[in-house]
Amino acid sequence: MNASLRPLYEQTEATLSTALMKLGLRCPFYFTRNDGYLISFELARRFPVLTFASGLTNSMRGAAFLSGVQNGIVIDIGGTTMHVGSIKDGFPTFLSAKTDVEDINFPMTGVQIVKFGGGSVVHQSKEGITVGQMLTNEALVFGGNALTATDIAVASGFIDLGDKEKVKDLSQNVKDEALEDIKKKIQAALDQAKSSDEDQPVIVVGGGGILVHPDNPVKLKGASKVICAQHFQVANAVGAAVAVQGKNTKESSPLQQASVLLQLAKIGVDETIEPSEPYIDPNTGDWILKEYDIECITLGAGIMACGGGGNAKIGRLRALASLKKNKEVRVIHPGKLGKVSKLTGPVAVVALMGDPMVVFERLISGQESASALKKMEGGHCPGDEPSPDTKPIALLCGEMGGISTTEPLAVGGDENVCILDADGMGRANPDLQMFLPYVYGCPVSFSAIGDEKGRTETYCAKSPEDMEEHYRTAIEGMGNVAGIAFTVDWKFVSKETCPLYSLSRLRKLGNTVLEARKNNQDPVKSIIKHEDGKILFHGKIVEVKNDSEGGFSKGTITIDGLNPEAEFKEKLYIAVKNENYLAYICDDHDGKTYLATVPDLISLVNEDGSAITTEMVQKGLKVCVIAMPCNPLWTTKEGMDAGGPAAFGFPDVPYKPVGKYKGYPPIPQIKTGR
Numbered sequence: 001m002n003a004s005l006r007p008l009y010e011q012t013e014a015t016l017s018t019a020l021m022k023l024g025l026r027c028p029f030y031f032t033r034n035d036g037y038l039i040s041f042e043l044a045r046r047f048p049v050l051t052f053a054s055g056l057t058n059s060m061r062g063a064a065f066l067s068g069v070q071n072g073i074v075i076d077i078g079g080t081t082m083h084v085g086s087i088k089d090g091f092p093t094f095l096s097a098k099t100d101v102e103d104i105n106f107p108m109t110g111v112q113i114v115k116f117g118g119g120s121v122v123h124q125s126k127e128g129i130t131v132g133q134m135l136t137n138e139a140l141v142f143g144g145n146a147l148t149a150t151d152i153a154v155a156s157g158f159i160d161l162g163d164k165e166k167v168k169d170l171s172q173n174v175k176d177e178a179l180e181d182i183k184k185k186i187q188a189a190l191d192q193a194k195s196s197d198e199d200q201p202v203i204v205v206g207g208g209g210i211l212v213h214p215d216n217p218v219k220l221k222g223a224s225k226v227i228c229a230q231h232f233q234v235a236n237a238v239g240a241a242v243a244v245q246g247k248n249t250k251e252s253s254p255l256q257q258a259s260v261l262l263q264l265a266k267i268g269v270d271e272t273i274e275p276s277e278p279y280i281d282p283n284t285g286d287w288i289l290k291e292y293d294i295e296c297i298t299l300g301a302g303i304m305a306c307g308g309g310g311n312a313k314i315g316r317l318r319a320l321a322s323l324k325k326n327k328e329v330r331v332i333h334p335g336k337l338g339k340v341s342k343l344t345g346p347v348a349v350v351a352l353m354g355d356p357m358v359v360f361e362r363l364i365s366g367q368e369s370a371s372a373l374k375k376m377e378g379g380h381c382p383g384d385e386p387s388p389d390t391k392p393i394a395l396l397c398g399e400m401g402g403i404s405t406t407e408p409l410a411v412g413g414d415e416n417v418c419i420l421d422a423d424g425m426g427r428a429n430p431d432l433q434m435f436l437p438y439v440y441g442c443p444v445s446f447s448a449i450g451d452e453k454g455r456t457e458t459y460c461a462k463s464p465e466d467m468e469e470h471y472r473t474a475i476e477g478m479g480n481v482a483g484i485a486f487t488v489d490w491k492f493v494s495k496e497t498c499p500l501y502s503l504s505r506l507r508k509l510g511n512t513v514l515e516a517r518k519n520n521q522d523p524v525k526s527i528i529k530h531e532d533g534k535i536l537f538h539g540k541i542v543e544v545k546n547d548s549e550g551g552f553s554k555g556t557i558t559i560d561g562l563n564p565e566a567e568f569k570e571k572l573y574i575a576v577k578n579e580n581y582l583a584y585i586c587d588d589h590d591g592k593t594y595l596a597t598v599p600d601l602i603s604l605v606n607e608d609g610s611a612i613t614t615e616m617v618q619k620g621l622k623v624c625v626i627a628m629p630c631n632p633l634w635t636t637k638e639g640m641d642a643g644g645p646a647a648f649g650f651p652d653v654p655y656k657p658v659g660k661y662k663g664y665p666p667i668p669q670i671k672t673g674r
Contacts, residue, residue, distance in 0.1 A: 062239030077208030205235035285669030296510030302611030308579035309402015309428035322413030348392035368483030371450030381460035401428030426499035426631035447486035523609025599634035
């Protein structure tokens with residue numbers, strides 16, 4: 001990014017230097033940084049990325065200075081856009097790691113951007129007056145032909161600007177309706193920017209601040225007062241003038257470098273990779289994964305993870321690294337088991353087990369699952385006959401969501417083991433006893449866990465519940481994250497016991513979202529269409545209760561609706577145990593209406609269709625809550641007992657399917673001769 005911005009920076013620096021010389025000013029000059037501090041032109045030349053978004057910061061700093069308010073909400077209205085953000089102690093609040101672009105490693109002001117400003121066109125129709133997103137410089141007061149928000153401000157006497165005669169005949173009804181629509185847009189932006197229910201002071205700045213008259217400011221819900229300070233039009237310049245010297249960029253320490261690596265581990269789908277059709281080996285019918293396949297699977301795995309499952313992007317990086325080492329990631333049709341030579345025997349499940357919050361906060365070495373797999377190979381429980389075949393015939397994804405979907409791709413590539421186009425859950429779930437082959441009678445086997453330091457532990461469990469309980473305790477001594485490996489007999493990878501064609505499904509889902517982005521279509525609607533799902537709620541996260549307990553991330557997410565016209569906004573509540581398992585609303589008497597429950601899939605996504613996982617959830621985040629129908633294996637009595645509401649401690653909550661499950665054909669093919 002620095003390299004991309006440097007030509008623009010050099011042009012800016014040269015222009016500014018020339019202007020200062022013409023004024024006879026031969027002195028050092030500074031730029032403002034994204035965080036509100038100053039940076040020398042020498043450092044700005046090296047790191048222009050630290051300065052490119054400072055305009056928003058300057059406006060917010062200027063608003064605090066002009067109003068004397070150090071904590072509140074700033075609304076900066078320009079000619080084409082409106083920016084809304086919060087200030088604390090006179091400085092803007094910043095995003096953590098996630099932005100609408102992607103994960104970043106430098107401070108960015110946390111603002112909402114709305115397509116509305118002084119140049120917005122006022123539409124008159126039978127339905128009434130609305131102020132739209134279409135923009136123009138041809139306001140009536142400037143001799144143009146379009147009625148704009150600026151014309152409304154002039155006609156209402158908010159400002160003396162241009163030729164007032166051009167708007168003197170506007171009816172009071174037109175002015176009132178336009179001002180009311182302007183208020184609605186400002187109110188909606190305020191609702192999106194606030195992260196708490198408490199009233200806060202609101203400061204309006206920018207050239208478009210003329211739309212809020214200082215003598216008759218708009219009354220906004222959630223605002224303790226609305227301030228239009230003197231000189232509000234030049235708040236941006238004032239903010240730059242009051243910037244102070246901050247810390248200089250220094251050489252990074254090893255700890256800082258680890259932080260950068262963690263940010264890199266969170267980087268998402270690479271949309272610069274050219275789309276391609278799946279490659280099928282003509283001799284075997286197997287699906288040989290390419291970069292684009294892995295990108296699509298990663299995106300789909302995030303959506304199907306129901307908020308948990310760990311960050312699929314970490315496994316993605318490891319799988320891509322395997323391809324770069326000329327390793328082959330081979331996915332085979334599960335129907336080949338038992339029909340092709342050497343495809344009868346144990347199938348290994350490799351996954352990561354633990355708290356998703358810990359996976360997010362600490363680096364995964366890549367040795368966890370591999371060390372568990374090596375420890376498991378050749379081992380057996382007392383009384384069992386040692387198997388002559390120590391190496392598994394194939395790998396199976398433990399679940400269809402999160403890192404436990406992408407991790408087997410990396411292990412399969414590194415260890416030269418094929419991966420089955422299937423998984424053990426058809427979604428992500430928190431407990432090992434929710435592994436569907438276990439639900440349908442598969443016996444537990446010798447198993448192992450491993451951590452990033454190479455420490456391993458084996459166990460011969462009496463039951464899936466016993467294995468779950470034992471390893472949850474064991475991984476606490478490994479930092480609440482470990483790789484796990486166990487085997488199932490190949491006969492239990494069938495349509496009666498296992499969701500089939502899972503990787504094919506994820507690939508098609510991810511491709512659908514990427515195609516929607518490319519064609520400027522709604523990615524969220526593309527997900528719903530692909531999965532025959534349902535959009536439950538649009539809103540903003542206002543409260544997050546989350547604790548790490550017993551190797552799980554447990555809590556509740558509260559989401560406030562974003563409809564500014566509603567008299568009472570509904571709140572949606574999501575119950576979480578690693579994954580989202582209940583979505584409900586409450587009435588005035590605390591009665592609950594359940595919109596979706598397990599075993600159906602409940603996911604949070606943003607407007608570009610990317611998943612918002614448990615570890616990414618934070619106050620102020622705008623989300624869309626979607627629900628998707630589960631695999632039919634979950635809707636039987638056995639499935640409901642293992643993964644329905646009762647399994648999560650809610651026996652009285654009824655299950656009502658959100659839709660009908662839609663299967664997809666597999667990408668790999670069966671060629672029994674090979």
